[in-house]
Amino acid sequence: MKYILVLLFTGLIASAQSPKEQLNLMPWPQSVAVNEGNFTLSKNFEVNITGNPNPRIFGGVTRFLRRLDGRTGIFFKQGFIAKLNEVPNAELQINCTKSGKIGLYEDESYHLEITKNKITLNATSDLGALHGLETLLQMLQNNSTSFYFPASKIADFPRFTWRGLMIDAARHFQPIDVIKRNLDGLAAMKMNVFHWHLVDDQGWRIEMKKHPKLIELASDGMYYTQEEIKNIVKYADERGILIVPEIDVPGHGSAILTAYPEIGSKVITLTGGTSEKNIQGTAIATYGIERNAGIFSPTLDPSNPKTYQLLSELFDEVCPLFPGSYFHIGGDENEGKDWDANPKIQEFKKKNKLATNHELQTYFTMQLIPMLKKHGKQLMGWEEIMTKNMSKDAIIHSWRGPNEGVVAGQSLIDAVKKGYKTVLSNGYYIDLMYPIESHYLNDPMPKGANLSAEEKARILGGEAPMWTELASPLTIDSRIWPRTAAIAERLWSAENITDVANMRKRLEVVSFRLEELGLTHISYKAVILRNVANNQNTAALEEFSNVCEPLKGYTRNIGGTEYQMYSPLTLFADACTPDAKDSLLFDEAVKQYLANKSIENKANVSQFLNKWITLNKDLIALSTKAPLVQSLLPLAKKLSNASEQILNVLDNKSNIKTSELKELVEQCNTKVHADVELSVYESLKKLI
């Protein structure tokens, strides 16, 4: 992007009032040209809509006006917009040629032109117009007294057609309002797919009228009613978002089998009789809702006709709730343990010439394709469904990587080469608390894979999965945002938009603005810290959270058994997020100091170190009335100890041996306290 900017601005810098670098657009549009002058916002601002849009544009424009007046405090005259051409002379003119259809491959492009007196937004459909309104909101600038839009011309369209977020509502149930505000966040980031993970070992979350046992026995009372689901589908449609539901089978089956143990694969052998005559038999195993995290053995029995009978009935009830063309059937992490132990299943394999459990699972999955096709739906599944005989109509969801013992994203390449359409999730696992940069630079289009144009076209896009083993309704927004905004840019913007520093700068504003949608990714932190502090001043905790990050990957909940699905997620670790605020700042200060040991640069580094020494004392003071602070003290002390000695070294007041200092800094790399790690460890190491 740097190069484009340089070229474009050569002729503009002298006259433009708002250089493009000042704009905090995200995802960055395909083409932006800033012109001289501004459109100043006043209470006379009105919007007019023409053309043949879908009525969803009316709600979209009404919400746009409410967000604009919320930000500016300007009392607009226009209230609710419900008709075409209501205000022919309005300053903002929106025209859409046709009604947008929710789904893939729709034309989502828009053209936005801002001049001093008029704004025009032209789009093929309302879907593009909704994107254009989000861009217009992001264009808002201000001086000390007024708000304005810089005169400009933007032409924009997405790079990928699948720009998704998945929310796991099974592990921790996420109420309707959580889903709604996140749909608003997706729309603001021009994302268009919401993948709703509705069934897993930890619960079945869909009201079933014909099979009520699923919610009675396998939901703990936490599920979406069918009306709520329809309501969410409508809410998503109004925001241009496709919903892809998921029922995960044949593995991850604890919840389904809690209600219907008769279609489970587990065998229980009964032994009885007398010493003379040994009687053996089998019985149906019982299952329970899973409370831990991990991969479990409960698996549907693919040899049992009842399994298909039930699944067919379930799809018949669930499919009509979702008008979209895709249905995700999971298919992941089936280790086949219960299949191997079940003689009936082994016999079935032999009879049907299925050599491996993979082939058996393919057999299973192939049965589901017509069940879904009946409802006009295409089957999608996690990459494990991609086996030799799998239908090419299936969409392959690429997710595994080194953690699963395979090459990251290899399945994506394999899929398109074999003729499958595919979506990338590997590298976008936002639940794992990795830094934003790792997600941002993860491109769905594999570099150096030598794909044909046809193969490339099969890469539909990407999707960020938000698994919820460790996320509650209180914390989930902070796990999704703002990092998903960076993923949105990867999926929408041009391939060469990869300047991380520039992205970070824009993201700060974008993240703040997401708050107006009701997202709680910023405000939730104070709620948790007040709880941890036991209603004392939270300043020290806030400060400590700026250098602490939750343990990454799968290390916070080792073995998946430390946290049950009802364990508290109101702890200090839950108030922390990846990319802790002081990490980058401190690292920058260290770099500058190492490059030039000036007094100023030294003072910059020392300021952090001194802050952390004080912080340790403040946390000790806080802990006298707050038991939840206790677990932080060892880590705060380690940071303080290292800071003290480094400070002495910087001041040439120290006689400490390098090995001792190293050991002190190494102590800052311990990951055994309060489920967090110190994000400044690597920078501290540089100072030794």
Place this chain on the structure above:
Amino acid sequence: MKYILVLLFTGLIASAQSPKEQLNLMPWPQSVAVNEGNFTLSKNFEVNITGNPNPRIFGGVTRFLRRLDGRTGIFFKQGFIAKLNEVPNAELQINCTKSGKIGLYEDESYHLEITKNKITLNATSDLGALHGLETLLQMLQNNSTSFYFPASKIADFPRFTWRGLMIDAARHFQPIDVIKRNLDGLAAMKMNVFHWHLVDDQGWRIEMKKHPKLIELASDGMYYTQEEIKNIVKYADERGILIVPEIDVPGHGSAILTAYPEIGSKVITLTGGTSEKNIQGTAIATYGIERNAGIFSPTLDPSNPKTYQLLSELFDEVCPLFPGSYFHIGGDENEGKDWDANPKIQEFKKKNKLATNHELQTYFTMQLIPMLKKHGKQLMGWEEIMTKNMSKDAIIHSWRGPNEGVVAGQSLIDAVKKGYKTVLSNGYYIDLMYPIESHYLNDPMPKGANLSAEEKARILGGEAPMWTELASPLTIDSRIWPRTAAIAERLWSAENITDVANMRKRLEVVSFRLEELGLTHISYKAVILRNVANNQNTAALEEFSNVCEPLKGYTRNIGGTEYQMYSPLTLFADACTPDAKDSLLFDEAVKQYLANKSIENKANVSQFLNKWITLNKDLIALSTKAPLVQSLLPLAKKLSNASEQILNVLDNKSNIKTSELKELVEQCNTKVHADVELSVYESLKKLI
């Protein structure tokens, strides 16, 4: 309460570890005795339930456990509780004799006994047990490393049977999640009635299957589906709360008449014909959803049989959604303008010997009684329904006071003397931004009214009305809480619990704890201030909000036309609340200084004044990038000017004339900036 405490503690102070004064219970129980020792909480803590409770106790105990582990970070073993006598040896034993019925006059008492090793909670029904669990949560104490309950014995029951909150979902629609979290707040404060104001000039909020026009034309798409309503009724039931729905008729009729203008009272006279022959006729007026606040003329036509036909059908559809025994029909603020102007209605009055519009309204209301009775419901209405011939079965909702030109609460006395049951709302109007003290000391039982025991028994209790002309889903919690907790105490606790300072001390903790229910009355403030500050540091705004309060009574929205129902409520005034944090502290400092002009006392006062001088500068600096800060500057400057001069006077460095100083302080009493007033004005005046 002071006296009781003194008496009770004489024998205890020596040995008790947690003196009763340290307990932050609210509403204060009828009897509390603290004993020696503590019950220390550990991860082995479990709960067992016995007796014959309603199954709502299972959810109640599960929620109790989640709140307790959320606070303490202790990982309890118990997940979801769904059966009686699951853990016979559990440390907490709950026994309920019978299943509680949602409604008035239920036995809500409970006995809680905490000893070192065991806690027992006995209640007649689960309703009392739920109250007891709230008390137990409030009993939680901690030292530096652990959490415990002080050994104690509590016997408790409510003083009044009607302890309510009303939320107006018509003026600003309040989504389901707002209602749910406030129901949780009510339950935490042992309140048992939620009055749901569902229809007013600004909207009809109930999905109607047989009369879809009401939502199609009169809701702006913002309404509760019938399933959502049933879901809320169930949610309330699970928390021991009765829901009383309101459809406000015959006045406040704009929304109903937008859909059904044919039953309106307004007459439109048509004049036509030729110069020789004058033809006159009447036509049906048209109505629109009201966007302003105030009292409007659209009124149902009581002379039109169609009016009763429609209302009867509406009740037939709405009543079954609400299992409770009460239905509120509004009946307030009908000024009869359209009735007076309608010849047909005048004729109807004559024919039916109805001398006044009051009698006509009584005629109207009396028609509704059988419509409701058919569904087993008793009619309730605002006090205007209490006219000569009104049925004694009607419940009178007493609301008017000096603002409406009558004596506060007079209708309450009149009602019980005439034989009506009644509920007090006058004095509990939490939307009007009055200080907490005014609500806290407002007793439903009128002093010196000389009522018989029978008459007193007709005073059912009180209810806090939350009108929403100026409250959005973002701000409403801060308008309801924490002041409603003080009203809850007035309605539950003994009459003599009136120590305001003691209430304030307890309320600080109670307010903080309400946050765990998802209430946003604390966290919303930072959200608004970030918006006002345009994402700059909010410290100065936070500081200023500690001395600013929203304009009180009906003065923020003079004439009801400054704010439309879609105007921004994201302003500084919306981040402010009554009882601004620094007001009391500063007043205390001033009082101490005036009593004793010691150096220390002077320094205390000066500290505030200096802070406000700096604050003015900080706000000016902030405003350079934040237009929304501009409107605060004049007020901040006035406070700074007065502070500077008073500081000089305190330091004997001033030659300012008293009249000039008075004028400067008087400037701090202006109420024309940013819809807020300075809460320290009265205290500043004392310093002159």
